[in-house]
Amino acid sequence: MKLIYIANARIPTEKAHGIQIMKTCEALVGQGVDLELWLPRRNNPDFEEKDIFEFYEVKKRFRVRKFFCLDMIGKLNFLPGVGFYIQSKTFANSIKQELRRGDYKDAIFYSRDTYPLVPVIQAKYRYFYEIHTTKINPGKLLLKVFEKSRGVVAINGNLAKQLEKYLLEDKIIVAHDGVDMEKFGVLITKQKARQALGMPGNKKIVLYMGHLYDWKGVHTLAHAAEYLDDNATVYIIGGTDKDTSKFKEFLEKFRLKKIKLLGRVSPSEVPLYLASADVFVLPNSAKKDISKYYTSPLKLFEYMASRRPVIASKIPSLLDVLDKSTAIFFTPDDPLDLSKKIKAVLAEEVPTERIVSNAFQEVQKYSWQARAKKILSFLNSKLNR
Structure with missing residues (x-):
């Protein structure tokens, strides 16, 4: 199979979607797919000298092509959304020009972005869409992407149920994010x-590792740390430079002094930091739908694979993977309840050995290889009709 994965993403990047895209591509190549990754040519000074395969520790290489776009993201903040619109439309136009130049009638296209799929739809090429979030009332473009696709890959079960309002059930598959075992x-x-x-x-x-967006719940963890005994230290790792500075201001404002904020680390260092922990926290907020229903955090699967107890918000998105046999739950957005659960785990008042073992066994089915096999089987089933 010739597969062209189009990602409107700045790669390499400090954000998790870079890992998800690169590891998915690597795993598909491992299943025998002839794959190309098409990306926009965007500015990213922090990563200019980074080799994309070395940075993500990707062993199975594939062709990466970068196309022109007018990168206005972050430059028109006084006009919210306009920078992204300009960047997306100019990238999509470059894709359109490439489709006119080449012969792609035998290729299958795959994307997690809507704008780059517009020229694919116009050229009447076959494609699949991977969806990571949605709205109660999707816009016309997203509905068109649904309609014209051969199938849609949803990253969790809640998203799949939402899609059933617009698509036949057999046109949808759930493929959670994965982990490099x-x-x-x-x-x-x-x-x-x-x-x-x-x-x-x-x-x-x-330990918490991940981004510092409000919906990630790290502010709840920071407040919870104030209730912990002095022999416990909370480490928060990750976040962009901008978000880290903003989070430092938040800590200073509320005089929260029990947090060690380490900033982002390279992907190669992540397993070592996870191994240093006694307990992991996944404190996602229930206040935003993307967190409550639609996320599939990479760190969840890395936590489970690292064989430490996981304390997680009791929200539908996380319950899509976890249950009481694989995690300890707390009331979302409740620092006091979170602190109680952390204390109980650290004091060994909770029998975590079996929970950790169960989580490790459960995560085996969420490897990138297993995800690629599931997606490829779905693609073949829809193409052979």
Whole structure:
């Protein structure tokens, strides 16, 4: 199969979608797919010298092509959304020109973005759409993408149920995000990890890794830290430079002093930091639909593979993967309840050994390879009709 994955994304990037796209492509190549990744040529000074395959530790290489776009994202903040619109439309126009130049009648297109699919639809090429979030009332473009697609891949079950309002059930498949089991499934002792990172050996470490958006719930974790005993330290790792600065202001405003804010680390360092922890927290908020219903956090699967107890918000998006046999739940957006659950785990008042073992067994089916097999089987079933 010749598959062209179009991603309107700046890659390499500090954001999780870069990992998701690159690992999905690598896993599809591993299944024998002849794959090309088409990207916009965007400005990213922090990553200009980075090799895309080395940065994401991708072993199975594939062709990456970059196309012109007018990158106005972040330059027209006084006109919300306009910068993204200009960038997306000019990237889509470059795709249109390429489709006119080449012969792609035998190719299958795949994308998680709507604008780049417009020229694909116009050229009447076959494509599949991967959806990561939606609205109660989708716009005309998204509805058209649904209608003309051969099938839609949803990243969780809640999204799939929402799609059934617009698509036949057999045109939808659920393929959660994944994890690199070769990288995260290797057991590293806490002692070795902490020695390598220069972290204290005599403290209990509570760890969150991910972005600092409001809906991620990190503000709840920061408030919860104030209720913890002095022998526990909360480490927050990740976030863009801009979001990290903003989060520091939040910590100073509320005088929250029990947080160690480390900023972002390279993908190669992530397993070591996870191994240093006593417990992981996934504190997603229930106040935004993207968090409550539609997210499929990469860190969830990395947490499960790293064999430490996971304390998670009790919200539908996380319950799509977790249950009481694989995680400890707390009331979303409730710092006091979160602190109680953290204390109980650290004091060994909760029998976490079986929970950790169950989570590790459960995460085996969420490897990138398993995801690629599921997607490829779905694609073939729809193409052979």
